[in-house]
Amino acid sequence: MTVNDPFARLPEAAAFAVTSTTVADGATWPRAQFSSGVPGGEDRSPQLSWSGAPEGTKSYAVTVYDPDAPTGSGFWHWAVADIPATVAELPEGAGDDTGSGLPEGAFQLPNDARATRFLGAAPPAGHGPHRYFVVVHALDVGSIGVPADSTPAVLGFTMAGHILGRAVLTATAETAA
Numbered sequence: 704m705t706v707n708d709p710f711a712r713l714p715e716a717a718a719f720a721v722t723s724t725t726v727a728d729g730a731t732w733p734r735a736q737f738s739s740g741v742p743g744g745e746d747r748s749p750q751l752s753w754s755g756a757p758e759g760t761k762s763y764a765v766t767v768y769d770p771d772a773p774t775g776s777g778f779w780h781w782a783v784a785d786i787p788a789t790v791a792e793l794p795e796g797a798g799d800d801t802g803s804g805l806p807e808g809a810f811q812l813p814n815d816a817r818a819t820r821f822l823g824a825a826p827p828a829g830h831g832p833h834r835y836f837v838v839v840h841a842l843d844v845g846s847i848g849v850p851a852d853s854t855p856a857v858l859g860f861t862m863a864g865h866i867l868g869r870a871v872l873t874a875t876a877e878t879a880a
Contacts, residue, residue, distance in 0.1 A: 783802075
């Protein structure tokens, strides 16, 4: 695992709280949050709840990113845009193929595997522990205005000037050699 910080070069943002009944901050993902390509994995997105977003928040985006993936650019596992400011929770499994648990108006972007859904953890066997940054971004716009087929990196670039706050929960995963 490297010590790279995916937020080090981004604009500072107010902190607010994100919690999960699925995984505690700093804990290992349960097996359901691993990729279906890993024994016992189900590609099930985690339950998330957030509170304390900055005043002026008009929408949220949620991302799940593994900076430790051996790609040179990390790996985006999930990205959801245009979550209304009136929403403060996503149920476990919201990130299925249809986004069935997402609120009206919100949409998923293709992850780095080009699947428009949550893709669970699948660190290469023997590569060591990976960190998964689960982030709720509080935005100053009601719609971020990216096309639904955009990449999570494009979402991040577009959001950069609109982030009022950032709530971060970090999960880990490792696949034995």
